Amino acid sequence: MSEVRSKAGLAKSVSSILNKLNTTQKNEALLAMADALVSRSADIIEANAEDLRRGKEQGTSPSLLDRLALNESRIEDIAEGLRQIVQLPDPVGDTLEVIERPNGLNITKIRVPLGVIGIIYEARPNVTVDAAGLCLKTGNAVVLRGGSSALSSNRKIVEVLHEAMTHTALPKDALQLIEDPNRSSVDEMLKLNGLLDVIIPRGGSSLIQNVVMNATVPVIETGAGICHTFIDASADPAMAEAICINAKVQRPSVCNSMETLLLHKNFAESHLEELAVKFQKSGVELRGCEETKKLVSWVIQASSADYATEYNDYILNVKVVNNLDDAMDHIAAYGTKHSECIVTESQDNAERFLQGVDAAAVYHNASTRFTDGFEFGFGAEIGISTQKLHARGPMGLPSLTSTKYVIHGNGQIRQ
Amino acid sequence: MSEVRSKAGLAKSVSSILNKLNTTQKNEALLAMADALVSRSADIIEANAEDLRRGKEQGTSPSLLDRLALNESRIEDIAEGLRQIVQLPDPVGDTLEVIERPNGLNITKIRVPLGVIGIIYEARPNVTVDAAGLCLKTGNAVVLRGGSSALSSNRKIVEVLHEAMTHTALPKDALQLIEDPNRSSVDEMLKLNGLLDVIIPRGGSSLIQNVVMNATVPVIETGAGICHTFIDASADPAMAEAICINAKVQRPSVCNSMETLLLHKNFAESHLEELAVKFQKSGVELRGCEETKKLVSWVIQASSADYATEYNDYILNVKVVNNLDDAMDHIAAYGTKHSECIVTESQDNAERFLQGVDAAAVYHNASTRFTDGFEFGFGAEIGISTQKLHARGPMGLPSLTSTKYVIHGNGQIRQ
Numbered sequence: 001m002s003e004v005r006s007k008a009g010l011a012k013s014v015s016s017i018l019n020k021l022n023t024t025q026k027n028e029a030l031l032a033m034a035d036a037l038v039s040r041s042a043d044i045i046e047a048n049a050e051d052l053r054r055g056k057e058q059g060t061s062p063s064l065l066d067r068l069a070l071n072e073s074r075i076e077d078i079a080e081g082l083r084q085i086v087q088l089p090d091p092v093g094d095t096l097e098v099i100e101r102p103n104g105l106n107i108t109k110i111r112v113p114l115g116v117i118g119i120i121y122e123a124r125p126n127v128t129v130d131a132a133g134l135c136l137k138t139g140n141a142v143v144l145r146g147g148s149s150a151l152s153s154n155r156k157i158v159e160v161l162h163e164a165m166t167h168t169a170l171p172k173d174a175l176q177l178i179e180d181p182n183r184s185s186v187d188e189m190l191k192l193n194g195l196l197d198v199i200i201p202r203g204g205s206s207l208i209q210n211v212v213m214n215a216t217v218p219v220i221e222t223g224a225g226i227c228h229t230f231i232d233a234s235a236d237p238a239m240a241e242a243i244c245i246n247a248k249v250q251r252p253s254v255c256n257s258m259e260t261l262l263l264h265k266n267f268a269e270s271h272l273e274e275l276a277v278k279f280q281k282s283g284v285e286l287r288g289c290e291e292t293k294k295l296v297s298w299v300i301q302a303s304s305a306d307y308a309t310e311y312n313d314y315i316l317n318v319k320v321v322n323n324l325d326d327a328m329d330h331i332a333a334y335g336t337k338h339s340e341c342i343v344t345e346s347q348d349n350a351e352r353f354l355q356g357v358d359a360a361a362v363y364h365n366a367s368t369r370f371t372d373g374f375e376f377g378f379g380a381e382i383g384i385s386t387q388k389l390h391a392r393g394p395m396g397l398p399s400l401t402s403t404k405y406v407i408h409g410n411g412q413i414r415q
Numbered sequence: 416m417s418e419v420r421s422k423a424g425l426a427k428s429v430s431s432i433l434n435k436l437n438t439t440q441k442n443e444a445l446l447a448m449a450d451a452l453v454s455r456s457a458d459i460i461e462a463n464a465e466d467l468r469r470g471k472e473q474g475t476s477p478s479l480l481d482r483l484a485l486n487e488s489r490i491e492d493i494a495e496g497l498r499q500i501v502q503l504p505d506p507v508g509d510t511l512e513v514i515e516r517p518n519g520l521n522i523t524k525i526r527v528p529l530g531v532i533g534i535i536y537e538a539r540p541n542v543t544v545d546a547a548g549l550c551l552k553t554g555n556a557v558v559l560r561g562g563s564s565a566l567s568s569n570r571k572i573v574e575v576l577h578e579a580m581t582h583t584a585l586p587k588d589a590l591q592l593i594e595d596p597n598r599s600s601v602d603e604m605l606k607l608n609g610l611l612d613v614i615i616p617r618g619g620s621s622l623i624q625n626v627v628m629n630a631t632v633p634v635i636e637t638g639a640g641i642c643h644t645f646i647d648a649s650a651d652p653a654m655a656e657a658i659c660i661n662a663k664v665q666r667p668s669v670c671n672s673m674e675t676l677l678l679h680k681n682f683a684e685s686h687l688e689e690l691a692v693k694f695q696k697s698g699v700e701l702r703g704c705e706e707t708k709k710l711v712s713w714v715i716q717a718s719s720a721d722y723a724t725e726y727n728d729y730i731l732n733v734k735v736v737n738n739l740d741d742a743m744d745h746i747a748a749y750g751t752k753h754s755e756c757i758v759t760e761s762q763d764n765a766e767r768f769l770q771g772v773d774a775a776a777v778y779h780n781a782s783t784r785f786t787d788g789f790e791f792g793f794g795a796e797i798g799i800s801t802q803k804l805h806a807r808g809p810m811g812l813p814s815l816t817s818t819k820y821v822i823h824g825n826g827q828i829r830q
Contacts, residue, residue: 015773016747016771016773019770019771019773020770020771099791099792101790101791101792105781105785107791112773114803114804115773115803193627193628197802197803197804198803198804212608212631213608213631214631216627216628216629218633218634218802218803218804219633220804236826239825239826242826242828243826243828246828246829247828250828250829332431354821355434355435356431356434356435358430358431358434358527358530358819359819360819360820361819361820361822362819362820362821362822363822363824364822364823364824365823365824365825365826365827366520366822366823366824366825366826366827366828367827367828367829369828369829370520370822370827370829371820375516375829376514376516376522376820377514377516377522387633388529388530388612388613388633388817389529389612389613389633389635389804389805389817390804390805392817392818392819392820393818393819393820402803402804402807403807403808404773404774404775404776404777404807404808405775405776405777405786405791405807405808406769406777407776407777407778407779407781407785408779408780408781409778409779409780409781410654410780410781411651411654411657411658411780411781412780412781412782412785413657413658413661413662413665413781413782413784414661414665414782414784414785414790
């Protein structure tokens with residue numbers, strides 16, 4: 001039997017035990033895991049050094065190597081993340097609905113774990129701990145398949161977590177790491193119906209598209225974000241500038257940052273030039289439509305492909321539109337239903353935008369950068385769903401649960 | 416462009432209009448559609464006669480022909496179904512959560528339509544109207560792909576509904592029927608990411624498995640039900656008999672009927688023989704384990720494959736088990752996570768079963784036949800989900816919605 005199938009089988013075999021654990025038992029295990037990461041940090045750093053050495057040999061970029069690198073302070077942060085998960089309320093067992101039927105049946109809808117969750121992700125070893133913590137807190141078993149560039153680190157981290165788990169009520173088989181670095185192990189996970197209840201991909205758009213297009217196991221699609229900010233004619237210029245600069249440059253590499261700035265022509269005529277200079281000074285390359293180029297001659301011409309690109313970088317498309325409808329049409333054509341913003345002093349236009357734009361999060365007068373489980377107050381985030389089923393937007397712990405109807409009768413039969 | 420792609424495109428093109436309709440506008444349209452079905456029933460019956468004639472020529476079984484057949488009274492029932500959907504509360508626009516953040520952001524989670532829903536189903540033309548009504552009530556566009564055996568009926572029904580819609584606020588493009596009877600039109604729907612937001616299959620297990628295993632569009636899996644009833648040692652014999660006879664014979668053809676009866680050995684020793692005779696008198700063929708055959712010699716031997724079969728017929732597997740754990744192990748091995756029942760007077764055993772069995776609906780002392788949107792009081796049902804994502808168990812109107820975060824700010828930017 002393959003590594004993937006046998007490890008997923010082990011994960012599934014303990015899911016009925018996990019299901020029965022109470023919150024205290026799960027929290028005690030998570031705290032033991034956090035402590036173990038800190039006390040074994042030297043070993044983890046040593047394993048991480050192997051990954052870094054291999055990465056350098058293979059010519060990995062310095063920014064990727066930085067994301068991969070662990071040190072004592074980063075490991076302390078990762079352990080602290082686990083301790084924060086301990087503080088969060090446990091959604092499992094919550095009663096969501098009670099239905100009393102005329103025939104005397106009592107129907108209760110309660111939250112239960114999803115079962116076995118597959119997580120497919122890329123380089124960063126912090127995801128290994130974070131995803132494990134969120135899944136285990138919600139009573140799920142988890143099968144992790146991280147990037148091969150972090151394999152030594154991930155292997156050591158899971159070894160340390162497993163050791164910590166052996167002294168707790170949490171069975172160590174609930175946490176599985178797929179070590180096979182070949183693409184075929186991902187392909188096998190995608191088809192593991194009956195063993196995996198859901199797969200959550202975390203990473204760049206090619207990883208996510210591969211999962212979405214090839215999985216037969218249900219998927220929660222996350223992360224792709226071509227986000228827009230529309231500055232309406234009536235926008236407060238200072239607020240508009242602050243919001244759109246923040247949305248682009250505060251952290252361009254993440255999915256909730258802005259890729260295209262839409263401006264009402266009236267606003268553009270009076271303010272685009274000044275705004276363009278500010279973006280330029282922040283190191284942002286601008287690519288504009290023809291109207292943009294008329295107002296700011298030095299801007300590069302944007303192509304249709306540019307509007308469909310998630311740069312995650314210091315590059316911004318700029319488009320001048322005639323009115324709100326044109327802005328909404330552009331968003332409908334190029335958006336990825338992640339986060340969209342209107343800056344306006346018109347309540348009417350704000351309501352039309354918020355109602356009419358189809359996205360996980362729609363903003364009036366605030367930066368799209370707030371689409372995040374922590375910023376929303378969830379205290380955790382397994383990802384940001386850009387699909388419409390099950391969960392949409394930032395996913396906190398309840399997104400990692402399903403429900404079950406529990407029915408109490410006293411002999412009812414159907415007529 | 417193919418029929419499937421062009422019709423799905425039309426459906427998508429009106430989803431922003433649908434999204435804006437208020438409940439009154441949608442209800443007026445549904446009532447007009449119900450009236451039109453009744454007033455045009457002669458035309459519908461004529462079209463249905465064509466399907467019946469073709470079915471007879473092709474040697475379709477009398478029971479299938481009966482499911483396909485329409486008459487005035489059945490059409491009145493179908494129209495009445497639409498009128499009942501009008502009476503149900505509209506979930507779209509409901510506020511599910513309000514979050515006030517320390518930075519002044521106001522985050523509201525509201526229900527929105529899913530968008531465009533694909534329904535793939537088999538013979539019965541009543542599903543055409545029912546599915547259309549449920550999807551439209553929740554502000555969704557719908558692309559229907561019914562069985563080719565009902566094509567004439569479906570075509571006429573949709574023509575009648577379209578005519579009724581032209582006098583209402585509901586755009587007729589919101590309702591699309593795929594007429595291409597080839598399997599390739601189903602295959603195309605399954606890959607229509609970007610145009611369809613979800614596919615819901617309704618039908619037998621081969622239809623559902625084809626959809627689950629081949630769709631790249633998100634799917635809500637419905638319907639497969641290998642349901643068990645476990646009669647514990649302490650069960651009240653009269654109640655146990657009533658529940659298990661009801662679960663098997665009240666309507667064997669449906670997914671929530673019982674396929675396997677599990678009995679505690681103590682109960683079996685004193686009651687199985689009598690029970691077996693009752694099942695036999697109800698026309699049920701019994702297939703039993705070795706212990707069963709020791710107690711009731713005339714029972715046919717059950718195979719492992721029998722335990723994994725959804726008969727939907729007057730056939731029942733019988734298995735004697737040593738205890739509750741063995742019963743739960745059998746259910747974990749052979750169940751489809753649909754509906755499972757324990758009959759017992761032991762509260763402890765009941766709680767262990769309800770907690771430990773992983774299924775959409777778990778029953779204590781009531782027939783599994785109650786797993787149904789109407790019996791649960793939802794007033795409607797688009798299907799019974801047997802997956803864990805998005806919806807589980809009977810799906811009422813809220814299952815046809817997604818959510819959206821609407822964020823009001825006054826210039827907030829992320830630090």
